[in-house]
Amino acid sequence: MSKFTRSADTSHRLSLAAMEEASRVGLRTADIEHLLLALTIDRDRAGRVLRRHGLTLEAARAGVAAQHSAQLAGLGVSVGEPDSGRIVFHETDGYTWSDRAGRIFTAANARGNAGDAVAVLTELLAEPSGLIEAVVQEVGANRAAIEHDLVSSGSAASIDEHAESRPRSSSPLAGTTEGFIPAPTAEVWSLLADPARIPEWEPSIASVAASPEGTTDQLGGSWRARATTTRPDGTELKVAPAFRRVRLGLLAREPERRVVWNLAFPDAPRANSRTIDITLEPEADGTRIRIAFAWDRAGDRPRRHRVLGFVLRPAYRVIIWVQLSQLVSGISRVFR
């Protein structure tokens, strides 16, 4: 993966998580403290180093809130921090980065820097206002020790390379990614393995019937579900009638380790179905998930447009990347 794509992937993931964090405290501009919160749930080395030093999402949120209320108290303002609510980023609009947060990204991508999450964190720890260092101290961590670990645990690129989302070479309609979820594996499992809870994390499913309609050959069962016809912001999403009913199939289930869901359109038998294969692995302060996502060509459908398929390959790659990152952020959001 080139520096450019790695840096684009990093800034997309960090921007999404940081703006989600800003949204839950009623802000639409993400600042450096939201960038710090985003890094505490980063899947790669930057996140692991922060969490090892006690900067979990929960601790860092508390540290940021304590800093803000202490600073306001210092000015004689005692309203305290407004209550934080749920993440509304996906339902609202108008988000931006603050100027100083934007400068951190610029510096992390400057000549000689890798543009990855470690480079962003390195710049963030050195930000000149002192807010980040104060938050780090607030949670009982030490900036120099974190910086030491960032430098000493070696070159990140080779370690994290396998985690980059990329399509499987076998098909342009498939891809894999990894994510860190700040919740115990048992909780993540109970979300992902429960058909009734799929609408909480799979954005295209609006509702799932309470009881299964039958059993599939492989295992589990299948459930009737309805496709989403409303965007998160409440506006209508046009869905052709044949794609409104979804059949949800459980293809594999290994408690707290792996679950495989298939989403098919019973009213459009020639349409491709989707397979979402998720593996879970406990990690310090959370769970690592690996998602393999694929559009499976309907069995009886001849493969036409071979040339067109080749031409569209880069477009498919972007679509798969978007779908993978939506799944990871949907799952993460449930626990934040």
Added chain:
Amino acid sequence: MESSQIAARAADLSDPRAGLRAVTSLRALADTLELRQVEAGLLAGMSWQQIADALGVTRQAVHKKYAKRIDPAIVIPRRHA
């Protein structure tokens, strides 16, 4: 450093660095409160014009800033209703 120590420093103006940082906290708090008050105003049936008047800005300015940022579940009264 304890939070209370930071607060004391900002209060007695002996540490302008902490004091200046405190001002940025205040600005962020003002942004949060402004968004919540705009949403509360719309929920209470205020028009964009009434909200703009109370904020001391133009209707266009407040609409441009908040139309997409507010909770989309809020039903906005029509301009000439």
